[in-house]
């Protein structure tokens with residue numbers, strides 16, 4: 295933990311203008327999200343939005359199905375934790391800080407797009423060429439499994455996971471990948 299230079303200073307989110315305060319301290323090694331040291335930056339909701347816009351193929355999936363799919367906060371929480379993206383071991387931003395309703399309501403505000411060559415997709419490319427999620431996936435579990443499987447595959451491209459391999463328990467316990475038959 296390192297003290298920030300202007301603790302408690304008031305700030306506004308650069309994207310949605312919600313009022314924020316600079317934290318008292320932060321972890322310098324926190325990734326992929328880190329608290330700001332100065333009164334400048336994004337709120338947790340906009341940080342998550344920017345991440346989703348710039349992360350392939352999650353961005354394509356959201357674009358095809360509509361950002362409302364994010365309102366299943368529990369499955370988003372599980373996907374972010376089970377994929378390791380927001381593992382508290384290395385990320386100081388708590389997945390429970392994210393207000394998914396705000397993420398969706400502010401979805402169309404401008405987002406900084408990273409120029410990384412690893413993201414071939416730009417929001418809007420889908421142009422609604424696929425039917426809405428509700429028609430494609432009458433079974434919500436299928437959509438959740440696909441979302442988790444695609445996130446896991448994105449993080450470990452050498453070990454692709456299919457939705458059939460994902461087990462989602464009814465009691466919101468941890469998501470498991472089924473063991474492959476030997």
Ligand SMILES: [Zn+2]
Nearest residue numbers: 307310337340
């Ligand atoms: Zn914001």
